[in-house]
Amino acid sequence: MEMPSPNPAILARKADLAVKLAAVLPADALIQDEMETRAYECDALTAYRCPPMLVVLPRTTQEVSDVLRICHQMGVPVVPRGAGTSLAGGALPTADCVILGVARMNDVLETDYDNRIIRVQTGRTNLSVSGAVEEEDFFYAPDPSSQLACAIAGNIAMNSGGAHCLKYGVTTNNLMGVTMVMMDGTVVEIGGAHLDAGGLDLLGVICGSEGQLGVVTEATLRILRKPEGARPVLIGYDSNEVAGACVSDIIKAGVLPVAIEFMDRPCIEACEAFAKAGYPMCEALLIVEVEGSEAEIDHQLKLITDIARSHNPVELREARDADEAGRIWLGRKSAFGAMGQINDYMCLDGTIPVTALPLVLRRIGELSKEFGLDVANVFHAGDGNMHPLILFDANKVGDLELCEEFGAEILKFCVEVGGCLTGEHGVGIEKRDLMLHQYLPEDLEAQLKVKDVFDPQWLLNPAKVFPLSVTEGRRAVAIAAE
Amino acid sequence: MKPETEAELVEMIAGATGPLAICGGGTRGFDVAGEGLTTSGLSGVELYEPGAMTMVARAGTPVAEIEALLAENGQRLAFEPMDHRGLLGSEGVPTIGGVFAANVSGPRRIQVGAARDFLLGVRFVDGAGQVVKNGGRVMKNVTGYDLVKLMSGAHGTLGVLSEVSFKVLPLPEAEATVRVADVDLEVAVQVMSAALGSPFDVTGAAYDPALRQAYVRVEGFAGAVEYRAGRLVSDLARFGATQQVDERAELWRGIRDVAAFQGREGDVWRISVKPSDAVALAEQLQAEEVQFDWGGGLVWVLVPAGTDLRARMTVPGHATLTRAGAETRAQLGQFHPEPAPLAAISAGLRAKFDPRGILNAGLMG
Numbered sequence: 001m002e003m004p005s006p007n008p009a010i011l012a013r014k015a016d017l018a019v020k021l022a023a024v025l026p027a028d029a030l031i032q033d034e035m036e037t038r039a040y041e042c043d044a045l046t047a048y049r050c051p052p053m054l055v056v057l058p059r060t061t062q063e064v065s066d067v068l069r070i071c072h073q074m075g076v077p078v079v080p081r082g083a084g085t086s087l088a089g090g091a092l093p094t095a096d097c098v099i100l101g102v103a104r105m106n107d108v109l110e111t112d113y114d115n116r117i118i119r120v121q122t123g124r125t126n127l128s129v130s131g132a133v134e135e136e137d138f139f140y141a142p143d144p145s146s147q148l149a150c151a152i153a154g155n156i157a158m159n160s161g162g163a164h165c166l167k168y169g170v171t172t173n174n175l176m177g178v179t180m181v182m183m184d185g186t187v188v189e190i191g192g193a194h195l196d197a198g199g200l201d202l203l204g205v206i207c208g209s210e211g212q213l214g215v216v217t218e219a220t221l222r223i224l225r226k227p228e229g230a231r232p233v234l235i236g237y238d239s240n241e242v243a244g245a246c247v248s249d250i251i252k253a254g255v256l257p258v259a260i261e262f263m264d265r266p267c268i269e270a271c272e273a274f275a276k277a278g279y280p281m282c283e284a285l286l287i288v289e290v291e292g293s294e295a296e297i298d299h300q301l302k303l304i305t306d307i308a309r310s311h312n313p314v315e316l317r318e319a320r321d322a323d324e325a326g327r328i329w330l331g332r333k334s335a336f337g338a339m340g341q342i343n344d345y346m347c348l349d350g351t352i353p354v355t356a357l358p359l360v361l362r363r364i365g366e367l368s369k370e371f372g373l374d375v376a377n378v379f380h381a382g383d384g385n386m387h388p389l390i391l392f393d394a395n396k397v398g399d400l401e402l403c404e405e406f407g408a409e410i411l412k413f414c415v416e417v418g419g420c421l422t423g424e425h426g427v428g429i430e431k432r433d434l435m436l437h438q439y440l441p442e443d444l445e446a447q448l449k450v451k452d453v454f455d456p457q458w459l460l461n462p463a464k465v466f467p468l469s470v471t472e473g474r475r476a477v478a479i480a481a482e
Numbered sequence: 483m484k485p486e487t488e489a490e491l492v493e494m495i496a497g498a499t500g501p502l503a504i505c506g507g508g509t510r511g512f513d514v515a516g517e518g519l520t521t522s523g524l525s526g527v528e529l530y531e532p533g534a535m536t537m538v539a540r541a542g543t544p545v546a547e548i549e550a551l552l553a554e555n556g557q558r559l560a561f562e563p564m565d566h567r568g569l570l571g572s573e574g575v576p577t578i579g580g581v582f583a584a585n586v587s588g589p590r591r592i593q594v595g596a597a598r599d600f601l602l603g604v605r606f607v608d609g610a611g612q613v614v615k616n617g618g619r620v621m622k623n624v625t626g627y628d629l630v631k632l633m634s635g636a637h638g639t640l641g642v643l644s645e646v647s648f649k650v651l652p653l654p655e656a657e658a659t660v661r662v663a664d665v666d667l668e669v670a671v672q673v674m675s676a677a678l679g680s681p682f683d684v685t686g687a688a689y690d691p692a693l694r695q696a697y698v699r700v701e702g703f704a705g706a707v708e709y710r711a712g713r714l715v716s717d718l719a720r721f722g723a724t725q726q727v728d729e730r731a732e733l734w735r736g737i738r739d740v741a742a743f744q745g746r747e748g749d750v751w752r753i754s755v756k757p758s759d760a761v762a763l764a765e766q767l768q769a770e771e772v773q774f775d776w777g778g779g780l781v782w783v784l785v786p787a788g789t790d791l792r793a794r795m796t797v798p799g800h801a802t803l804t805r806a807g808a809e810t811r812a813q814l815g816q817f818h819p820e821p822a823p824l825a826a827i828s829a830g831l832r833a834k835f836d837p838r839g840i841l842n843a844g845l846m847g
Contacts, residue, residue: 114675114758137681159624170622172631173599188823193756195779196585196596197635198800198818199846200828204598204631208624225681248533254556254652296706351620354534383621384534423622431625438625439615446614446835447627453830465626 001048001089001429004463004475006096013074014053017098020074021056024066029104031055040081040099044146045089045430047400052079052093057101061179061187061217064100068215069185071098077459078183080211082154083125085146087347088428090158090210094463102153105217108132117176117193119220122153126160129221138223141168144424145336156216159208161424166382167258167291168224170424172207177220180206180213183455192220205450210426211461213454227291230258232328233301235308236282236315240264243284244357246311247381250288251354255303260382261287261332264361267339267376267389268331274338277331280315286381287332335378336389343374343391346403350414351423352384363413364388371406373399385423386414412437427465435467444470484523488605488613488644494519495642496611501843504638506542506580509565509572511805512637512816514842521579524644529619532557536602536619538647541579548578552650560651561597562588562734568744570805579643585635588738589686589699592678592776598634600649606633606641609836619647632831638842640835654701658711659686659733662696663723667774668761670696673721674777675757680717682710688737689774697727699734742773743784749806751791753781755799766794790814817846 018032031037032054041049058064071078081091081101093099105121113136126147129140143162144150161170177191191203206213237243247260263285272279290300319325339345352360368375379386388410392403411421415438421431458474485491501516522542529538532555552558563586587596603617616629662673674687677698686699700710711726718724743750755763760778771784788810792801800818
């Protein structure tokens, strides 16, 4: 992936900038030592690295505002960073940027069970938001796989999803308000504890804008009462087509499970070898989870297993207790770890209409042979959010590039069948250059106009989301204006 | 003007020489000056996949046509869009584009989300006559900026919707309503808060001060509904006389469409606040006629014509003037004024998407 070359004029301002930032930040909130800035050289897309010019770790909205105002005045690009778990390179620095990390802003500001909201600083991790309300049996619904580590700031930037969004929606459906700092330092409040924006839905466009429109420092999130119980069922089939038809029939029957997870044979084998969850060896495995009281769960599971049986499963296993439920989820939850043990891998998240599932899996299989790279599929089937894991060897020259090419072909096919490039990870740098496969230049232009309004100088995370060729003019104008 | 194709819509907008008053069926009371342009000629469902819970329709498709097709397949628009005709005394055919352009949701909004949460993709024509596509027809999509949300609730001011794709949900097998009788507003908000904070997936929580009754709705499989309604009856009994009632669909349609204020003199306001602020808000408003939905967070108010409720409101939230004469609308504005920095962003967006300022000009600021 190409990144814009650093601007020497900006690099020359480093010392001056550091002095100005030091004047508004506590001593430990500014990192300029080259050994220490190296810790921020990449996010979870580790194939790409570049230490930033400086790193700031503010603790308050005011400090964020001061930093942005100074960078704005000096024409210095800023790359916001939550916990650095982006798989898409959303927090990848350039050598001439300031990394603005919100990790130290992790306070709970307010919990309000009567109104079912929590207000937090956005450096707080996803799981610890639920942790803060667990005592009262509440939870925060979006649950990305990285929830132990990832920050709400990044969740908002990428509009993160998770396994349970079939029922509860993704971040944007659970975000009620933000405190956001604009690139010029202006602090704005959008939304709050009341529902729905009064004017334009600015909250809706900020969520998922990958840190390009502003830095969100505080968020009001919807919290929900935990269901009385939940139980999964494991269903195995000897073909992807039949498993896909089963998913479609479950949905058509009016059952709305909280999660429907799908694993294909390569994934089942890897997970079984790694976690020994006792999975059957078959072509496709579904884990379907439902929620409610014991009786409600029994009723829904009966409907689901009746449908499943009509498709002749090779295995059908209902969890009888918490231990068995845990075993059913064990393999799925360790899928990424299992893959990591076999090899380096790239995880994609193209999303497709559920009905296209068998077709897309077949095409991925063909491409796997063409490229000579193995691929395992594990994904959220209810909403068509695929996660092909392409295995490659980072130490083998050319393997990463081959893997990226393969990945691009899969994503293009997702778009071709009516889907999209990314369902929950975001575009970052990873899928930036594929954007013109999903959108026409005019469609992208409409998105660029939004950034023009929020960040006219194009200083916030400027080299992400859109192909560099498309944004070149705008970034060049920003540089020329210095 | 009434385009029959997206290409005609492009021509009409590109060729416009003055302001355009954009509407779908024109039933929702957003009247502005300008030459009329309705999308009702862009009609028809283009794709419906029950197994994927998604539908794609041209913007002018009647809501009734969509709801009938969904019902045949045991599905529905879960956000329960309000029909404004009774309250506004308007005529015409509500369109799906109008529902999304105005982000119209009903009582179930508190459980499943608003219209905007169901909108997956749009095609629209901006003020320069450019066709723009955003989003798609899959349920999870973070590819680029979410202009889908931005278009929902923009009331045509950023572009005219030509096609929408959206998520639908299964129709429940059963529903039940639990009523808590003879409670004042303060207790009613506690009732609704307790219900919404229960694990029973409450899909409606409303209060009628005239009758002093709070209503809580649950939906789902018959067995589940019976169980949940039973649990709510016993859990809510501490607040007042609680029982399961049989009114159901008519009751919730009345709440959705604000039946209490239909055919009555005066202006109607729609206020969104934090549910627990409903009590303080009611005191600030000094209004005789008030109805509460969304657990207290949605407040409908009927007041004598020309009353400025925003001037009385000090709790956070926003107030929309849903029904009023032209003079009051012009004087107070239909939408709540935004704080300066947000107003600047909104104005900036309008200037980019509608550089000539011709799309429902002045409606939102």
